[in-house]
Amino acid sequence: MAGNIFGELFRVTTFGESHGEALGCVIDGCPAGLEISAADIEKELARRRPGGVYGSRDEKDTPEILSGVFEGKTLGSPIAIVVRNTNQNSGDYGELKDIYRPGHADFTWDAKFGFRDWRGGGRSSGRETLCRVAAGAIAKKFLALSGITVRAWVSSIAGLQQPSPGEDDFDFDEIERNPLRVPSKNGAARAMAKIEELRAEGDSAGGIVTCLATGVPAGLGEPVFDKLDARLAAAALSIGACKGIEFGAGFAAAGLKGSENNSAENSGGGILGGISSGQDIFFRAAFKPTPSIGKPQKALDREGKTREITIKGRHDVCIVPRAVPVVEAMSALVLADFLLLSRSNRI
């Protein structure tokens, strides 16, 4: 793992700026013989697109597979996927050229590289995540061969907690039916009202994504540094707005007694000592509200002066529902990598 490359054996390299020519990824290390089509990828990309409720740029992302697939199956050689940018409005960003938007990476990227693509966040735009979703679509197909599935949903949005699995109002099938990807019809209605309120205010909301992996065999994860939870944490925290993660009982476990935590049902979230236990794996990832809001804000410019700005362009009130397929994709990439690595556990 380094920079824009993710994974040891199932390795993904991504590229592309928000308003450049194209974004894409190269998957190196996917075993040969896996059935893959552009439709598999397009289906997942569509889940990442903004729906009517979001308000941001709506772009149909059409993936093209450039290599690595022959007669419908992976060759074992690198799979390159490219998605052209077609709907850029760079003009919206012209006046932000010399200003560092609050809460964005504008300043830090400039501090690092001395130079940046100021159009829509450039490489630090959320648009970058489409490459993860494309690669994740392939990882999911690989995992499916072993009966592993990865699903995520919005378990809290704009401060409104949604029901948990096992609770009355929780319904898995509801998740993909509502644009907020919450697992409850009632919860969706309440949250949508709140989102509309924030939109009217020109404000934004954050939320929490819960991710669940089922069918993971016991024995995945590497000792010490490369624990399964360590890698999943890196995977989640590598997503733009993610600010925290917890596995199983998580932060609440810190306040329990050992006897309580030991006897709780799957308090480890399916991972013990960094290795999967064969139980369901689950974690919660916290996403901050998107920093692009319609209200006027104070911002620093390149000369260090404070200026008042109002960010134009199209922005989501809440990006958390769109983070759901990204969290799934990153988790699938981690699991695919460990599934391959586990082939070397024993002589």
Add this chain to the structure above:
Amino acid sequence: MAGNIFGELFRVTTFGESHGEALGCVIDGCPAGLEISAADIEKELARRRPGGVYGSRDEKDTPEILSGVFEGKTLGSPIAIVVRNTNQNSGDYGELKDIYRPGHADFTWDAKFGFRDWRGGGRSSGRETLCRVAAGAIAKKFLALSGITVRAWVSSIAGLQQPSPGEDDFDFDEIERNPLRVPSKNGAARAMAKIEELRAEGDSAGGIVTCLATGVPAGLGEPVFDKLDARLAAAALSIGACKGIEFGAGFAAAGLKGSENNSAENSGGGILGGISSGQDIFFRAAFKPTPSIGKPQKALDREGKTREITIKGRHDVCIVPRAVPVVEAMSALVLADFLLLSRSNRI
């Protein structure tokens, strides 16, 4: 990063089982010319040792530097450090040979490797962390050259929240004065009473470690997958009992409005878009209560039968204070690596 190797440029390989001959680490990639002595390492290792309040095996860990240092300075070649095990009581564990202790990695390591060192957790023992602390001692010295410091403390223990920086009762100097590493004299007294209560019950406690890095220049962190927070998260979650992490406003940010989060003081925890902003970096890491408790518990054996066990041996009531130098060490390793990587940011 792979298995027992951590870091891209400042690379640490660790080895050793709890009751084997020795534990140790090899640091490959530490720049030449850094002043290092065994005393630097021993000082940090001493912070990891159990004090009187803990109850677990008290072993003086004497590091020996085998290579990489000449006339008191690093050569640029690998620095190997070895600590002999001297106080093992393997006998305590004999009856656990065929039993999987609840909450421990016994079952998962067996599932992975088909074979394990059952003496004291073997490689999955907390004793493994001394290698991290040894390597971290060197990373800290390297960081100090750039004015970077990393400090951690126990901000919550056994469910008792401790004061935060800026609050009345918070005192940095108190941290290393009390065995619980809480930043408050009063807080320490209350927490100690609670710990003693749990000890009497044969139970254990978890807690939260807060880590603060100061003096970090803007521009550290790599784009996309290798974000500074992603790597710090992997670093923290790679520590045995860690079950969660949050940066800056963390999980609370998920419930804020964008306008609130944008205007809050350093809500990003010193990191924006995965790159350091020049502000203080801070995060909170949650540790579950140690699963080794004195009470009788149900456990599975290798045949899948449930048995009642009582774990003998010496165990900490709460390992969280001892995790403090480990969290510091891991954070220092991440920062040292990124400091070197940042030398390649620009032409």
Add this chain to the structure above:
Amino acid sequence: MAGNIFGELFRVTTFGESHGEALGCVIDGCPAGLEISAADIEKELARRRPGGVYGSRDEKDTPEILSGVFEGKTLGSPIAIVVRNTNQNSGDYGELKDIYRPGHADFTWDAKFGFRDWRGGGRSSGRETLCRVAAGAIAKKFLALSGITVRAWVSSIAGLQQPSPGEDDFDFDEIERNPLRVPSKNGAARAMAKIEELRAEGDSAGGIVTCLATGVPAGLGEPVFDKLDARLAAAALSIGACKGIEFGAGFAAAGLKGSENNSAENSGGGILGGISSGQDIFFRAAFKPTPSIGKPQKALDREGKTREITIKGRHDVCIVPRAVPVVEAMSALVLADFLLLSRSNRI
């Protein structure tokens, strides 16, 4: 370095099959601020194209930069370059679907992956090297900032030895003037006659490429495993038909006395103990004759039966002149990587 990824800091991932949609590369880790244009890349790609003398498929390779470059300069983000395949004649290969061509990777790729793209060698085609040349063009520009140049030429072809630097008939300027890239006008004429003879016979020729890097500062190369010569050797041997490499006095040094070798001028080829000495770096890489010949040959088919085949399609009599820019590119990639790594040598 793993599979289709090359380099530690200046990392190149390549992709693409000979008769697929496109080939390309992603350069991750190129420092920000480097001036780059598609023309820089196209110029090097043109050097890799077959000239009139070769006989193989003549395809104009037009690179498109998809990311990582903004306003003419590198952003520090991944640079993706794609070259479309436009001139594939898959039909030529249809009858080779179930036959393993002698001297090619057909059988071994099938043995490895159980499946292959049989059209023109698929991923194992020499066409793959255009991605290396594209990436190398960028590495060369980066090296030029430090005054480092990399040049290669054909020093032996079809068994005809060409003059060496310092010898009367050696002329640097001649190299790119003749299609065989030999450094001598007379040598070129003699070699061309020999090549034409082989073409008439339906046979092919091999040769040796000499590579010279000037301006390399002392101190590049990593200790022990990652020696500069070790990496250059891997770089050269990773090129399809390369079967050997030697540095400085090379194989001849094995027969010298220590006193002779010590006192010879730069017998180490600019590298001592795996680290550059500040002198010119040079090595020789041996290329076998291309196995695709016009003569009828015996070959195994997928059932293990011996069949007689005559390979159709367009093939070079000698690919060695076209390997020249590839050797340069790979060497430039190695040097660029080590140049970045050397920034971490000292505190």
Add this chain to the structure above:
Amino acid sequence: MAGNIFGELFRVTTFGESHGEALGCVIDGCPAGLEISAADIEKELARRRPGGVYGSRDEKDTPEILSGVFEGKTLGSPIAIVVRNTNQNSGDYGELKDIYRPGHADFTWDAKFGFRDWRGGGRSSGRETLCRVAAGAIAKKFLALSGITVRAWVSSIAGLQQPSPGEDDFDFDEIERNPLRVPSKNGAARAMAKIEELRAEGDSAGGIVTCLATGVPAGLGEPVFDKLDARLAAAALSIGACKGIEFGAGFAAAGLKGSENNSAENSGGGILGGISSGQDIFFRAAFKPTPSIGKPQKALDREGKTREITIKGRHDVCIVPRAVPVVEAMSALVLADFLLLSRSNRI
């Protein structure tokens, strides 16, 4: 692969200076369940020791296994092996503190790190190779489970060519019977006479090591950059005095016609397109004469002045026979790594 770490899945980290406390290695990624003992390692280390004919420091290298092996079998955790230095005569080197010995890495290491351990070459000493041999001993045991063997011998020494397999005078059993490790009794006698002549002159000799791997299944090697021959080349060239390598017909192939090379028996040396073909794998590695000779020589000192020096201490007239187990070890490490990697070839 980076710096002092070798391999992707079967990863070896080595450490240690010639005259420091100890040398050693950590093997991370060796699968669990492999039977290993200190005796396995000691046996290989003994092959690396100087015999009576060499003249250099004769040190019994006693390996201690510190971790990763339990009840005689590998645990899947890192295997640390340490060998103490016991016979250092640093005094011999005192006067070389400020002088760069010709043909050695003294100058280049200083140029790189600004600082070096001048005692016996420090980290660049040939003594470093014992760590490779220790790790290789484990790789060999792992390979043996799949019926793979790696053997090497001296095929040319001091300019005297030895017989090749299939030739009358070639005898595998002779190799380990004579101190020069040549495969012929007569050849050994002639070569020994030549070596004695050089010793009398205070001079040294180089030679060529041929390495043969049998039982390697078809399908090992990774596409494009990580070809089996590319990695073996890096492995060989990473050994101190190695200056060249060739596979199969090697440099001679460069002068053959395609029809000749295609029809020659195993001209590819068991590798086609970077992937093993199932045939015997063989290569030749050229070693320069050791630069430490008894004759007075000109050398540069740290101030750039030329001085005449005579190198004291104990030195081999020819280190090539001692390189034999090192070449075997490195080849075994490469093959073990690819054997594990090949488990991920297919779904």
